[in-house]
Amino acid sequence: MSRTPCEACEELLQGYLDRALTDSEVGRAESHLDACDYCRRRYRFEESLRKYVQTTAAERMPVGLMEKLAQLRSSP
Amino acid sequence: MVEAEPEIEGRRIAAEARDRVRFEEEALALADQVYRVARRLVGTREEAEDLVQDTYSRAFRSWRSYTPGTNLRAWLLRILTNLNLDRGRKVQRTPDTQPIEEGDYYLANKMVEASGEQVLDQDRVVEKLSQDSIVTALSSLPHDFRDTVVLVDIGEFSYADAAQILDIPIGTVMSRLHRGRRLLKQELAEGRLA
Numbered sequence: 001m002s003r004t005p006c007e008a009c010e011e012l013l014q015g016y017l018d019r020a021l022t023d024s025e026v027g028r029a030e031s032h033l034d035a036c037d038y039c040r041r042r043y044r045f046e047e048s049l050r051k052y053v054q055t056t057a058a059e060r061m062p063v064g065l066m067e068k069l070a071q072l073r074s075s076p
Numbered sequence: 077m078v079e080a081e082p083e084i085e086g087r088r089i090a091a092e093a094r095d096r097v098r099f100e101e102e103a104l105a106l107a108d109q110v111y112r113v114a115r116r117l118v119g120t121r122e123e124a125e126d127l128v129q130d131t132y133s134r135a136f137r138s139w140r141s142y143t144p145g146t147n148l149r150a151w152l153l154r155i156l157t158n159l160n161l162d163r164g165r166k167v168q169r170t171p172d173t174q175p176i177e178e179g180d181y182y183l184a185n186k187m188v189e190a191s192g193e194q195v196l197d198q199d200r201v202v203e204k205l206s207q208d209s210i211v212t213a214l215s216s217l218p219h220d221f222r223d224t225v226v227l228v229d230i231g232e233f234s235y236a237d238a239a240q241i242l243d244i245p246i247g248t249v250m251s252r253l254h255r256g257r258r259l260l261k262q263e264l265a266e267g268r269l270a
Binding site: 010011013014018020041042045046049050052053054056057058059060061062065066068069070072073074 | 096100104107108111112115116121125128129132133136137179180181183184187205207210211214226228229230232235250253254257260261
C-alpha cells in the first residue's frame with residue numbers, strides 16, 4: 001500500500017474520534033476534515049466501524065446468571 | 077445507662093446491614109454490563125459466566141473496601157480483570173506474538189481496493205463485515221491489547237478508568253488502544269478480504 005500524504009493525520013483523527021484531543025488539536029483535526037475528502041471518508045468509516053464493533057460484540061447476559069449472582073449475596 | 081451501649085451497637089449493625097444491601101443491589105444492577113465486557117475478554121460463554129460469578133462472590137465479600145459514590149462498575153471490572161489475569165497465569169499459554177502493524181486506514185483502504193470508494197458509505201460497513209468476523213478478530217488480539225480495546229470500545233470506559241482497572245499508566249492505555257485497534261482492523265481486513 002503506497003503512503004498517502006494524509007497518513008500523518010490518522011493518529012490525530014483517532015484521538016478526535018475518542019474525544020481525547022486538546023482544543024487546539026480539535027481545531028486542527030476539524031479544519032483538516034473540512035478540507036480533505038480522503039480523510040473525511042475514512043473518518044466516517046472509522047466512526048461507523050467503532051459503533052458497529054460495539055453493537056455486534058455486545059452479548060447479553062445469559063438467562064439464569066442473575067439468579068446465580070443474587071444467590072451469592074451475603075445479606076438476607 | 078447499662079442499656080445504652082447495646083442500643084448503639086444495634087443501630088450500627090442495622091446501618092451496616094442497610095449499606096450492604098444497597099451495595100449488593102447496585103452491584104447486581106450492573107451485572108449485564110459487567111458480563112458484556114467479561115464475555116469479550118474470554119473465549120467462551122461458560123468462562124464468562126464463571127468469571128462474573130467469581131467477581132461477584134469476591135465483591136460481596138469485600139464490599140467494605142468499595143468507597144460509596146465512586147465508580148462501582150470500574151471497581152467491579154478491576155476485580156474481574158485481576159481474576160482473569162490470575163486465571164490466565166494458571167493456563168499454559170503461548171507467548172503473544174507481535175504481528176507486523178499496518179496503519180489506521182488499512183481496513184478502509186483494503187475495502188476500497190476490493191469494492192471501490194462507495195464501500196466507505198456508512199451503512200455499507202455493516203454489510204461487509206459479519207458479527208462472527210468481529211468477534212473472531214477481537215478474540216485473536218494479544219491479551220494486553222484486547223483488554224484495553226474491550227474496556228474502552230465495548231465497556232465504554234474512559235482512558236482514565238481503563239488505566240485504573242488495568243493498573244497501567246494512561247499513556248499505556250492510549251498506545252495499547254491505538255495498536256489494538258490497528259491489529260483488529262488488520263485481522264478484519266485479512267479475514268474478510270483474503
